[in-house]
Amino acid sequence: MAIGKTGEGSAQTAVQRPSRSKLRREIARHRSVYLLALIPLVYYIIFKYVPIWNAQIAFKDFMAVRGVLGSEWIGLENFRTFVNSFYFWSLIRNTVMYSVGKLLISLPLSIILAICIYECTRPVLRKVVQTLAYLPHFLSWVIMYGILLALLAPGDGVVNDIIKLFGGNAVDFLSNVHTFPWVVLFSDAWKEMGWSAIIFIAALMGIDVSLFEAAMVEGASSWQRVRYITLPAILPVIVTVLILKLGTILDAGFNQIFMLYSPQVYSVGDIIDTWVYRQGLLEFEFGLATAVGLFKGVFGMILVLFANWLSRKLTESSLF
Amino acid sequence: MAESNARQKHLKPQMQNKKVRLTAADHTFNVIVNLFMVLIFIIILIPVWSTITLSFRPNDYLGSNLEGMFLPPWEWSTDAYTALLGNDGFLDAFINSFKILIGGVFCALVLTIPMAYVLSVQSLPGRKVINLIVIIPYVFNVGMIPTYLLVRDVGLMNNLAAVFIPGAISTYNCIIMRQFFVGIPNELKESARIDGCSELQVLFRIILPLSKAIVMTIGLYYGVSFWNDFFHAMLYLSDNQPLPILLRNILLASGMNEYVEVNAFGNAPVSAIKAASVFMSAIPMIVAYPFIQKYFTKGTLLGSVKG
Numbered sequence: 187m188a189i190g191k192t193g194e195g196s197a198q199t200a201v202q203r204p205s206r207s208k209l210r211r212e213i214a215r216h217r218s219v220y221l222l223a224l225i226p227l228v229y230y231i232i233f234k235y236v237p238i239w240n241a242q243i244a245f246k247d248f249m250a251v252r253g254v255l256g257s258e259w260i261g262l263e264n265f266r267t268f269v270n271s272f273y274f275w276s277l278i279r280n281t282v283m284y285s286v287g288k289l290l291i292s293l294p295l296s297i298i299l300a301i302c303i304y305e306c307t308r309p310v311l312r313k314v315v316q317t318l319a320y321l322p323h324f325l326s327w328v329i330m331y332g333i334l335l336a337l338l339a340p341g342d343g344v345v346n347d348i349i350k351l352f353g354g355n356a357v358d359f360l361s362n363v364h365t366f367p368w369v370v371l372f373s374d375a376w377k378e379m380g381w382s383a384i385i386f387i388a389a390l391m392g393i394d395v396s397l398f399e400a401a402m403v404e405g406a407s408s409w410q411r412v413r414y415i416t417l418p419a420i421l422p423v424i425v426t427v428l429i430l431k432l433g434t435i436l437d438a439g440f441n442q443i444f445m446l447y448s449p450q451v452y453s454v455g456d457i458i459d460t461w462v463y464r465q466g467l468l469e470f471e472f473g474l475a476t477a478v479g480l481f482k483g484v485f486g487m488i489l490v491l492f493a494n495w496l497s498r499k500l501t502e503s504s505l506f
Numbered sequence: 507m508a509e510s511n512a513r514q515k516h517l518k519p520q521m522q523n524k525k526v527r528l529t530a531a532d533h534t535f536n537v538i539v540n541l542f543m544v545l546i547f548i549i550i551l552i553p554v555w556s557t558i559t560l561s562f563r564p565n566d567y568l569g570s571n572l573e574g575m576f577l578p579p580w581e582w583s584t585d586a587y588t589a590l591l592g593n594d595g596f597l598d599a600f601i602n603s604f605k606i607l608i609g610g611v612f613c614a615l616v617l618t619i620p621m622a623y624v625l626s627v628q629s630l631p632g633r634k635v636i637n638l639i640v641i642i643p644y645v646f647n648v649g650m651i652p653t654y655l656l657v658r659d660v661g662l663m664n665n666l667a668a669v670f671i672p673g674a675i676s677t678y679n680c681i682i683m684r685q686f687f688v689g690i691p692n693e694l695k696e697s698a699r700i701d702g703c704s705e706l707q708v709l710f711r712i713i714l715p716l717s718k719a720i721v722m723t724i725g726l727y728y729g730v731s732f733w734n735d736f737f738h739a740m741l742y743l744s745d746n747q748p749l750p751i752l753l754r755n756i757l758l759a760s761g762m763n764e765y766v767e768v769n770a771f772g773n774a775p776v777s778a779i780k781a782a783s784v785f786m787s788a789i790p791m792i793v794a795y796p797f798i799q800k801y802f803t804k805g806t807l808l809g810s811v812k813g
Contacts, residue, residue, distance in 0.1 A: 326734030479649020
C-alpha cells in the first residue's frame with residue numbers, strides 16, 4: 187500500500203516537470219485563440235462587470251451629481267426600507283404567483299400539444315398547426331398588447347361583444363383586479379405554448395419506433411401507447427424543464443406585465459422588476475431600486491445554482 | 507435504411523404496418539387528437555384574425571367588431587394603411603428599427619461567435635477561467651439600474667447603439683452555440699491545424715461552414731429580440747424612436763391627436779389605425795418566418811440544453 191503510494195507520487199512529480207513546459211507550449215500554440223477571446227472579454231468586463239461594480243450603490247445613498255464612488259455609504263439601510271415596507275410581501279407574492287401560474291398552465295398545454303402534433307394523422311393539419319403555434323413566440327409584447335386590445339377592449343373588443351350578445355355586462359379585463367391576472371396567465375400561454383412544445387417534440391422524435399411496433403403486435407391501444415411509451419419518454423425532459431424553470435422563478439415576465447398593467451391593477455400586477463423600474467427610473471430612487479434588484483439577483487443566483495445542481499444530480503444534464 | 511426511413515416518417519406506425527387493425531379506442535384517440543389540433547388552430551387564429559379584420563375596418567362601419575370579423579373582403583378599407591404609410595413618423599420609426607436590427611445582429615454575431623468558439627476549444631489552457639468570466643454575470647444578474655448608469659456614463663444615451671450594445675452577447679445563446687461547436691469532430695479541427703491553419707482560419711474555414719444552422723438560429727434569436735425590444739429603446743432613446751415605441755404610443759393614446767398633430771393620420775377609425783400599426787409591425791417577422799423556420803427547428807434541436 188505504502189509502496190504503491192510513493193510510486194504514484196513519484197510518477198506524478200515526474201509527469202509534472204515536463205507538464206509545465208508543456209503548458210507553456212500549449213499557451214503559445216493557442217496564442218491566436220486568446221487573441222480571438224480578447225474583444226469579447228473586454229466587452230464582458232465593460233458591459234457585464236461594470237454593472238456589477240455599479241451595484242454597490244445598493245449600499246449607498248446614491249446621488250447622481252456625486253456618482254457611484256462619491257456617494258455616501260449607508261450600509262443596509264436600503265434593504266431595511268424594502269423588507270419593512272408594505273409592498274414587500276405583495277411584490278414577492280405576485281412575482282411567484284405569475285411564474286408558478288404560467289408554468290402550471292403552459293406546461294400541461296405544451297405537453298398535450300406536442301403529443302397531439304406527434305400523433306396527428308393528417309399531415310396538412312399537423313404542418314399548419316405546428317407553424318401557427320410557433321409564430322406568436324416571435325411577436326413582441328407591444329404587438330400582443332395591440333392584439334389583446336382588439337380582443338378585450340371594454341367598448342368594442344370581440345370578447346365583450348360576445349358577452350353582450352349573451353346579455354352580460356362588458357368587463358374591462360385589463361384594469362379589473364380580478365381579471366387582470368388571468369389575462370396575464372392566458373396571454374402568456376397563448377404566446378409561448380407552441381414554442382415550449384418544441385423541446386418535447388424533439389424528445390418524441392427520438393423515441394425508438396420498434397417500441398411502438400412491439401406494442402402494437404402485443405395489442406396495445408393508442409391510449410396505452412401514449413401512457414406507457416410516449417409519456418415515459420418525455421418524462422426526463424419534463425423534469426429538466428421544471429428544474430430550469432425553478433431557477434428563473436423570480437422572472438415573472440417584465441415586458442409582458444409592463445405592457446399590460448396600469449395603476450388600477452398595481453396591487454395584483456406589480457412584480458419585482460416593474461417595481462424596480464418605477465422606483466428607479468421614474469422616482470429616481472436609484473439606491474433603493476438597485477437594492478431590490480440586488481436582492482432579487484442574489485436569490486435568483488441561489489435558485490439557479492440549486493436548479494443546476496439538482497439537474498445534474500437527477501438528469502445528468504445541466505446548463506453549465 | 508428502411509428503418510431509419512420509418513423513424514423519420516414515424517407519426518402513425520399503423521400507416522406503415524397495414525396488418526394492424528384499428529380498434530374503436532384507437533379511432534376515438536385519433537378523433538380527439540385531431541379535434542384538439544383544430545381547437546388549437548382556432549384559438550391561435552381568432553385573436554390574429556380579429557386584429558387583421560379590425561385594421562381593414564371602413565370609417566363608416568356601424569356594426570360590432572364581432573360582426574366585423576365576418577365582413578366580406580370587398581367591403582374592407584385600406585384607409586388605415588395608406589394613412590400609416592403616408593406618415594413620416596411611421597417610416598422613420600421603421601428605418602430606425604431596421605438600423606437597430608442590422609447593427610444589433612451584426613454586433614451580436616461578431617461578439618458571440620468568437621466567444622463561443624474560444625469556450626469550445628477543449629485543449630485551451632485557462633478555458634475554465636474564461637468560462638467562469640462568462641457564467642458569473644449570467645447567474646448573478648444585478649438588475650436594470652446598474653446597467654442604466656453604465657450606458658449613461660459611457661455616453662450612449664440617445665444613441666441607437668444603446669439598444670443593442672448592452673445585450674450584444676446573450677450568455678444563453680453563447681452556451682448553445684458553444685455546445686454545437688463542441689459537437690463538431692475534433693479530428694476536423696486537428697487536421698486543419700496540422701495543415702497549417704491558424705485558429706482564425708480553423709474558425710472561418712472549418713467551423714463556420716459546418717455551423718450554418720446554428721449561426722442562422724442564433725442570429726434569428728438576436729434579430730427577434732432586437733426587433734421586438736421596446737424597453738431598452740424606451741430607457742435610452744428620447745428621439746429616433748424605433749417601431750415598438752411608436753406602436754406603444756399609438757396603442758396607449760386614446761385619440762390619435764394625443765400624440766400627433768390633428769389629421770396626421772387621415773380619416774381612418776382610431777381602432778383601425780391601432781390594429782393596422784400592430785399588423786405592420788408584425789409583418790417583417792411574419793414574412794421572414796417561413797424562411798428561417800427550418801433553421802430554428804433544426805438549430806433548436808441541435809443545440810438543445812442536453813449537453
